[in-house]
Amino acid sequence: MKHFDVIVVGGGHAGTEAAHAAARMGANTALVTMRREAIGVMSCNPAIGGLGKGHLVREVDAMDGVMGKAADRAGIQFRLLNRRKGPAVQGPRTQADRKLYRLAIAELCAGQPRLEIVEGEVVDLLMDGVAISGVRLQDGSEISAAAVVMTTGTFLNGVIHIGDQRTAGGRVGDRPSVPLSHRLRELAPNVGRLKTGTPPRLDGKTINWDILEAQPGDDDPVMLSFLSQKPFVRQIACGITHTNESTHEVIRNNLQRSAMYGGHIEGVGPRYCPSIEDKVVRFADKTSHQVFLEPEGLDDDTVYPNGISTSLPSDVQEAYVRSIRGLEEVRILQPGYAIEYDFVDPRALTLTLELREQAGLFLAGQINGTTGYEEAAAQGLVAGLNAACKALGREPVTFSRTDSYIGVMIDDLVGRGVNEPYRMFTSRAEYRLFLRADNADQRLTPRGIELGCVGEERARAFACKSDAMDAGKAILDSIVLTPKQAVSLGLELNQDGVKRSAFQLLSFPQVTFGQLAGLFPELANIPAATAEQLSNEALYANYIARQQRDVEAMRRDENWEIPIDFDYGVLSGLSNELKLKFSAAAPRTLHQAGQVDGATPAALALILARLRQNKRAAQK
Amino acid sequence: MDTIYAQASGRGKAGVAVIRLSGPRAWQAIAALCGRLPAPRQASVRLLKIEGEVLDEALVLCFEAGRSFTGEESGELHLHGAVATVAAVLKALGSLGFLRLAEPGEFTRRAMESGRLDLSQVEGLADLIEAETEAQRKQALAVLSGSVGRMVETWRSKLIRAAALMEACIDFADEDVPEDVTPEVRGLLGDVSGQLAQEMARISVTERIREGFEVAIVGRPNAGKSTLLNALAGREAAITSEVAGTTRDVIEVRMDLSGLAVTLLDTAGLRDTEDQIEAIGVARAIARAKQADLRVFLLDDGDIPLLEPIADDLIVRGKADLGGPGDLRVSGKTGEGIDALVSAITTRLSERAAGAGVMTRERHRDCLIRAEAALRASSVELAHGLERLDLAAEQCRTAVRALESLLGRVDVESLLDEIFSSFCIGK
Structure with a gap:
């Protein structure tokens, strides 16, 4: 039998990130996948990043993960979303060439010491008493490890729907993992069903591009990884078209034949990624919906029509697609489909993504009820780091809502659970102004270096950036102006008599770095990237300082972990109703306890007192 | 760490009231009111002043950290x-x-975090906190079930709408959302902040204390209400005459009843009437009497009041000088029973003062002030355009959070609900 420290089951975005992270931490890691060439496959839309999602990619990258690097190597159209809005809500995004992305991931995995790829289907988990001790493959062979990370995506009991046709499958062309699903249902208390969908794939050669509006990438592309400078490959444009009344007519007339509306699907789909059937029904007054035509690769004619995912029968798909401008003659390469799959109620997990009831078993990605490559990768990172810590006997690694979108997501999942596939939005982050894509490295890389999961190249690059920032900030702080002086220099400012440094002046909407650099030549020496980053920090400095109290309070509460076996019954002074509510919600931290419906300050005080008492007892 | 303050003793009228302060600037705050600080842990009498105005002569105690x-x-x-x-x-x-x-509970919480309390102490204190928060919850419910509640509901939906518009514009930038949400958001923010400012003035606790509780005297025409009022107030405030229906407008007399500020309302006599002008007076009297904190029903034997007495309203038999049996009998003319009536009113109002909680109302006002300031800041940022939309959204969030104790929690899920139900998101 082969022995590893960590086994990762699944080679998608969560799996590759988990395996890579565990190996970076020094754990001997096996990544077990059904097909070696399917590692790093993008099953859905060919894009990485976006709002909230770009933030997650940057955070994974700051810990030296693979998603950002691979996306940059495969990126064929970079766009910084919300470019005209504040830097806190800007999200980098790229269209990725499917093949290049897959190859980049494969290469990054191959180049990572202590990471071995094993081909095979995991059919069961091995137990040593109550602890996980490894996995069994379909061919009967066994692999042992101290920790296992399951990242099985939509493959658990996956069912594909096209109209009223149902086929078992984890992705079109791939079979589902049924035995493992049964095993998981034994271990995890609550397994539910979710669904997601894809649009039909189109043959780009049959699209009339000439009459369609083109959407080019940005002139100055912003990369996803802190280590990339510029795109690696040729850049392309996407097309934009729209559905119309006759498209909607076709859909309305065939609603009963849709898997969703025909009552074939029990799983819940995401509100923010509705199928075209959903859009037509729920927004009946809209006569047109936007469709992005996204090429899937540089030497691939497949086009992904973003915005018209569907579970209608193939003939209806063809009819409505051809009613769209520019697609009159289009050929469908693969029909769109809806897929239903098992997910585990993530409230069964700890903040390290380990199953509370099954030590050594970690879950990451869609299996936890999320959607999106980026959400999956971020969970993979957390599970991989912690599986390694577990195997190597090190302290667990957790993230906080106050330090990262990763922390926001994990806390949401573990604390609230999901009732639709969970996707990241910037509005989910309380401290959005601080948790920016531009400072993900400043927030997380020092921690990564300390943990040992950050390589030399990144550590060096980060040290350079930090030095440049410190030097630039010192110059900005050294220039101090009275409002009178500022106005005499041509800056618009109220005469409030308050002296301000150049750094503070940058928070005013009417003051730009360029303006200041024109007035003070010493500022001209600050490199452009540093100047931009410092301007971002200056813009939000006041807000962030004001939020510091909330941040401290939240951190303090997050730091009080409530043990799994905490007994609310013995807290006299807690009403029976609250005892039941707390027991049912089983909050992981004092912060989460505060989120429980009906939680009162007095109740929190009682819990805290008991935690303190336990801690004191433990110290004695 | 913030410095916090609160009344530590019970609410309402009492011989001595204790205000407690804690945090790094506690002594600085005390010194700002009393000048030179007494030595730590030594009680000393000081005049408390603010901007030259004397507030009280108080016993001041300071404790050093640890x-x-x-x-x-x-x-x-x-x-x-x-x-x-x-x-x-x-x-x-x-x-x-x-x-x-x-x-609520923050002093205890701090004490506990620095390890100053043992568990039994905490449990004892938790009971007290629970009682306090229960009183506040009731207060909040009372506020929320009235006309203020309907207003707060409106603010809530308007602010969620405004936040949702901004968040949709931020989080779904490349999708089918209306590009320029600014005019609608500006309207919503301005609307709510204007109404907040208005409401702040209205529920101000100081005004409440100064204006006092309202006690309405109600009864049939010529029941002797005005005479009773005059006897209570000790001056001729309302016109008294033998002709039934003299008091057509509501007459107010402000007075001090054993330390409580009280406004007595003399209302038109309640009866069915053909006289249109008198009917208006009666309608107004009923409305006003219903709003009052307490009603004193002045009835003759066999009278059935037009307005139903509630809870601890007082029922007294009037014109005691004309003779007849009864429990609480008063005569405005001779002064008989007036002392008993005053003490009955005072008892009831003191109980209210203790239960209603000055602090609760002060806290409400505090929330409104913070919310209003944040909404104004939000409007300012909004005016700078899309570039500062994230800051406008942040201020709007702050405002919503500030109103949370009035509104109940508004979390990101309700925001997303609003977004998803309003726009077609998802390409």
Whole structure:
């Protein structure tokens, strides 16, 4: 039998990130996948990043993960979303060439010491008493490890729907993992069903591009990884078209034949990624919906029509697609489909993504009820780091809502659970102004270096950036102006008599770095990237300082972990109703306890007192 | 760490009231009111003043960090117990600008975090906190079920709408959302902040204390209401005559009943009437009497009141000088039973003062002030355009959070609900 420290089951975005992270931490890691060439496959839309999602990619990258690097190597159209809005809500995004992305991931995995790829289907988990001790493959062979990370995506009991046709499958062309699903249902208390969908794939050669509006990438592309400078490959444009009344007519007339509306699907789909059937029904007054035509690769004619995912029968798909401008003659390469799959109620997990009831078993990605490559990768990172810590006997690694979108997501999942596939939005982050894509490295890389999961190249690059920032900030702080002086220099400012440094002046909407650099030549020496980053920090400095109290309070509460076996019954002074509510919600931290419906300050005080008492007892 | 303050003793009229402060700037705050600080842990009498105006003569106590209830630098002000005095000192502390009102249980929480309490102490205190928060919850419910509640509901939906518009514009930038949401958001923010400012003036606790409770005297025409009012007030405030229906407008007399500020309302006599002008007076009297904090029903034997008495309303038999049996009998003419009536009114109102909680109302106002300031800031950022939309959204969130204690929690899920139900998201 082969022995590893960590086994990762699944080679998608969560799996590759988990395996890579565990190996970076020094754990001997096996990544077990059904097909070696399917590692790093993008099953859905060919894009990485976006709002909230770009933030997650940057955070994974700051810990030296693979998603950002691979996306940059495969990126064929970079766009910084919300470019005209504040830097806190800007999200980098790229269209990725499917093949290049897959190859980049494969290469990054191959180049990572202590990471071995094993081909095979995991059919069961091995137990040593109550602890996980490894996995069994379909061919009967066994692999042992101290920790296992399951990242099985939509493959658990996956069912594909096209109209009223149902086929078992984890992705079109791939079979589902049924035995493992049964095993998981034994271990995890609550397994539910979710669904997601894809649009039909189109043959780009049959699209009339000439009459369609083109959407080019940005002139100055912003990369996803802190280590990339510029795109690696040729850049392309996407097309934009729209559905119309006759498209909607076709859909309305065939609603009963849709898997969703025909009552074939029990799983819940995401509100923010509705199928075209959903859009037509729920927004009946809209006569047109936007469709992005996204090429899937540089030497691939497949086009992904973003915005018209569907579970209608193939003939209806063809009819409505051809009613769209520019697609009159289009050929469908693969029909769109809806897929239903098992997910585990993530409230069964700890903040390290380990199953509370099954030590050594970690879950990451869609299996936890999320959607999106980026959400999956971020969970993979957390599970991989912690599986390694577990195997190597090190302290667990957790993230906080106050330090990262990763922390926001994990806390949401573990604390609230999901009732639709969970996707990241910037509005989910309380401290959005601080948790920016531009400072993900400043927030997380020092921690990564300390943990040992950050390589030399990144550590060096980060040290350079930090030095440049410190030097630039010192110059900005050294220039101090009275409002009178500022106005005499041509800056618009109220005469409030308050002296301000150049750094503070940058928070005013009417003051730009360029303006200041024109007035003070010493500022001209600050490199452009540093100047931009410092301007971002200056813009939000006041807000962030004001939020510091909330941040401290939240951190303090997050730091009080409530043990799994905490007994609310013995807290006299807690009403029976609250005892039941707390027991049912089983909050992981004092912060989460505060989120429980009906939680009162007095109740929190009682819990805290008991935690303190336990801690004191433990110290004695 | 913030410096916090709150009334530590019970609410309402009492001999002595204690205000407690804790945190790094506690002594600075006390010194701002009383000048030179007494030596730590030594009680000393000081005049409390703000901007030259004397608030009270109080016993001042200071505790150094590590040797106090909370473990932090802290202090106590022992005031004379009049409700107005306590309110004035609380307001003065708030106006210093570097203190905030403690959340319920926050002193205890701090004490516990610095390891100053054992578990049984915490449990004992938790009971007290529970009672306090229960009173506040009731207060909040009372506020929310009235006309203020309907207003708060409107603000809530407007702010969620405004936040959702901004968030949709931010989080779904490349999808089918309306590009320019600014005009609608601006309208919503302006609307709510204007109404907040108005409401703040209305529910101000100081005004409440100064204006006092309203006690309406109701009864049939010529039941002797005006005479009773005059006897209570000790002056001829309402016109009294033998002709039934003389008092057509509501007459107010402000007076001090054993330390409580009270406004007595003399209302038109309640009866069915053909006279249109008198009918208006009667309708107004009924409306006003319903709003009052307490009603004194002045009835003749066999009278059935037009307005139904509720809870602890008082029922008295009038014209005691004309003779007849009864429990609480008064005569405005001879003064018989007036003392008993005054003490009955005072007892009831004192109970209310204790239950309603000055602090609760002060806290409400505090929320409104913070919300209103944040909404104004939000409008300013909004005017700078899309570039600062994230800041406008942040201020709007702050406003919503500030209103949370009035509204109940508004979390990101309800925001997303609004977004998803309004726009077609998803390409």
